[in-house]
Amino acid sequence: xxxxxxxxxxxxxLSRRAAIQKIAASSIARRKVYSKVAISVCLLCLxxxxxxxxxxxxxxxxxxIPAWNADFFTQVTKPEGIPNGGVWNxxxxxxxxxxxxxxxxxxxxxxxxxxxxxxxGPAAAAVRFSADILTGVPSITIGxxxxxxxxxxxxxxxxxxxxxxxxxxxxxxxxxxxxxxxxGVPVTLREAGLSLGARRSxxxxxxxxxxxxPGLLTGVLLxxxxxxxETAPLLFTxxxxxxxxxxxxxxxxxxxQAIYTYSSQPYNDLIQxxxxxxxxxxxVILVLNVGSRLMAARLxxxxx
Amino acid sequence: xxxxLTTPAHIAQSIGLTTxxxxxxxxxxxxxxxRLENVTVTFGGRxxxxxxxxxxxxxxxxxxxxxxxSGKTTLLRALNRMHxxxxxxxxxxxxxxxxxxxxxxxxDPTLLRSRVGxxxxxxxxxxxxxxxxxxxxxxxxxxxxxxSLLDEAAESSLVAAALWDSVRDRLKVHAxxxxxxxxxxxxxxxxxxxxxxxxxxxxxxxALDPIATKRIEELIGELKDRVTIIIVTHNMQQxxxxxxxxAFLLMGEDRTGELIEFNSTxxxxxxxxxxxTLDYINGRFG
Numbered sequence: 001x002x003x004x005x006x007x008x009x010x011x012x013x014l015s016r017r018a019a020i021q022k023i024a025a026s027s028i029a030r031r032k033v034y035s036k037v038a039i040s041v042c043l044l045c046l047x048x049x050x051x052x053x054x055x056x057x058x059x060x061x062x063x064x065i066p067a068w069n070a071d072f073f074t075q076v077t078k079p080e081g082i083p084n085g086g087v088w089n090x091x092x093x094x095x096x097x098x099x100x101x102x103x104x105x106x107x108x109x110x111x112x113x114x115x116x117x118x119x120x121g122p123a124a125a126a127v128r129f130s131a132d133i134l135t136g137v138p139s140i141t142i143g144x145x146x147x148x149x150x151x152x153x154x155x156x157x158x159x160x161x162x163x164x165x166x167x168x169x170x171x172x173x174x175x176x177x178x179x180x181x182x183x184g185v186p187v188t189l190r191e192a193g194l195s196l197g198a199r200r201s202x203x204x205x206x207x208x209x210x211x212x213x214p215g216l217l218t219g220v221l222l223x224x225x226x227x228x229x230e231t232a233p234l235l236f237t238x239x240x241x242x243x244x245x246x247x248x249x250x251x252x253x254x255x256x257q258a259i260y261t262y263s264s265q266p267y268n269d270l271i272q273x274x275x276x277x278x279x280x281x282x283x284v285i286l287v288l289n290v291g292s293r294l295m296a297a298r299l300x301x302x303x304x
Numbered sequence: 305x306x307x308x309l310t311t312p313a314h315i316a317q318s319i320g321l322t323t324x325x326x327x328x329x330x331x332x333x334x335x336x337x338x339r340l341e342n343v344t345v346t347f348g349g350r351x352x353x354x355x356x357x358x359x360x361x362x363x364x365x366x367x368x369x370x371x372x373x374s375g376k377t378t379l380l381r382a383l384n385r386m387h388x389x390x391x392x393x394x395x396x397x398x399x400x401x402x403x404x405x406x407x408x409x410x411x412d413p414t415l416l417r418s419r420v421g422x423x424x425x426x427x428x429x430x431x432x433x434x435x436x437x438x439x440x441x442x443x444x445x446x447x448x449x450x451x452s453l454l455d456e457a458a459e460s461s462l463v464a465a466a467l468w469d470s471v472r473d474r475l476k477v478h479a480x481x482x483x484x485x486x487x488x489x490x491x492x493x494x495x496x497x498x499x500x501x502x503x504x505x506x507x508x509x510x511a512l513d514p515i516a517t518k519r520i521e522e523l524i525g526e527l528k529d530r531v532t533i534i535i536v537t538h539n540m541q542q543x544x545x546x547x548x549x550x551a552f553l554l555m556g557e558d559r560t561g562e563l564i565e566f567n568s569t570x571x572x573x574x575x576x577x578x579x580x581t582l583d584y585i586n587g588r589f590g
Contacts, residue, residue, distance in 0.1 A: 012460075013460070013499060013530055016453070016456070016457060016460070016499050017499035017501070019453065020418070020443065020446065020448060020453075020457075020498060020499050021415075021418065021419065021499075023446060023447050023448050024415055024418045024446035024447060024448075025415060026447070027446065027447025028412060028414065028415055028447075030447070031414070031447060
């Protein structure tokens with residue numbers, strides 16, 4: 001019996017349900033059109049954003065591939081008119097300069113990021129603000145800074161001076177990436193460490209940093225990609241060197257420097273080498289970017 | 305036809321049931337709101353829960369219980385196609401909502417979800433919207449613009465969620481000013497405002513304190529006349545208190561969840577058919 005009286009009390013709800021379902025069903029066609037339009041606009045924006053990227057890659061590849069041969073990778077740069085020139089000196093120079101820059105900026109960057117992530121004080125805010133400003137400083141300014149602080153002081157252009165300038169470029173990138181990676185470590189892990197009687201430094205070293213490793217590696221590789229492509233900081237610091245030079249206390253060659261130097265020469269064979277070097281640099285940076293993502297994804301997968 | 309109108313046969317006929325169903329009560333064979341047949345959910349080819357078959361009845365609360373990893377939440381999310389948003393997820397088997405095949409080719413997931421609402425573990429009111437806007441959000445998403453219908457649904461759902469009296473004077477206030485328990489009741493109101501036929505609740509009290517939990521549990525009992533409820537709960541006492549029927553899931557040897565037993569709650573907790581159910585409710589594992 002109660003069931004019957006029940007039904008009538010449900011009436012307003014049933015009728016509202018019917019009304020709502022009718023409106024939902026009648027508006028679904030319109031909503032689907034809106035949805036299609038929105039997705040089309042997104043796709044259009046995606047295409048517009050991709051056009052410059054694809055255009056640059058294909059253009060540089062088309063121009064640069066003809067320069068790639070055995071000599072290009074194994075010979076030093078030759079003066080115009082002399083065949084079989086390459087960028088071996090620039091490749092070695094870039095490896096050494098960027099290697100030193102990474103070695104110098106990674107410890108400061110990661111420790112700085114750890115400080116930013118673990119401290120809420122005014123000092124951290126100041127450091128974070130400085131890092132953000134540093135990211136935005138024009139790279140030519142950092143080149144001049146490197147020139148005054150290192151080249152003028154030491155008295156000569158050198159690979160070390162270039163590495164110094166590149167490290168300054170990399171530092172804020174690593175620091176902010178490290179901060180993000182470390183902040184991503186769940187608070188409960190930190191608390192679990194502290195609750196076992198570990199000091200904060202122990203927790204940071206044994207729990208937090210290992211857990212943040214995928215993010216840290218990604219940050220470092222992205223910083224390398226950023227630093228390896230910088231030209232302006234090198235122009236004022238390494239001077240350029242068309243001979244093979246692996247001693248970082250001397251003037252060196254590097255890929256961005258080579259591109260800059262040879263692309264502004266009036267000789268076709270040197271311009272060709274510049275295109276080849278541009279393609280090489282682009283490929284290295286693409287590989288670093290894609291590789292860092294793949295590595296981070298893989299590390300994350302392995303840990304699950 | 306001189307029979308008095310109050311015979312069971314008469315009543316049964318008038319509400320579309322058999323006489324036996326009326327006598328035994330709704331447990332015996334009330335209308336089925338949702339039917340699951342051999343439902344399997346896989347992620348990247350690996351089954352998380354496999355071969356589940358049971359029915360959820362109208363005007364009842366059906367509880368999904370079982371230890372962690374038994375696939376309760378996974379199964380629940382299969383019922384309103386929430387797994388559609390996960391690329392690697394696939395659902396096989398049949399889920400029926402009344403006459404609608406939930407995974408049917410012609411079934412629109414958006415329309416389906418307006419008929420099968422959901423309340424999540426943690427209260428998740430939209431932070432930028434007022435209490436009122438939260439309550440009618442689903443209606444607006446579904447294209448309802450008529451002010452009178454919105455107002456009516458907001459009041460009705462907030463009343464049903466036992467929130468109306470405390471918020472009627474501050475409907476324009478941001479939802480984030482509410483307490484956790486109030487926020488969860490707002491989420492229930494938000495789900496109810498669309499007048500779904502089924503309401504899925506995924507451990508709706510696990511983030512709440514005992515008093516707020518008690519209020520939600522009372523609410524569940526009041527709501528089942530309005531909407532069919534399927535609730536996932538970790539808490540066996542809660543399942544006993546709020547549900548009419550219980551589905552007990554357990555993770556098998558291959559780490560895939562399976563339905564061990566589906567029974568009326570009173571039977572499942574007093575004399576279950578499967579010894580594993582008995583072990584679980586007696587706290588021997590899980």
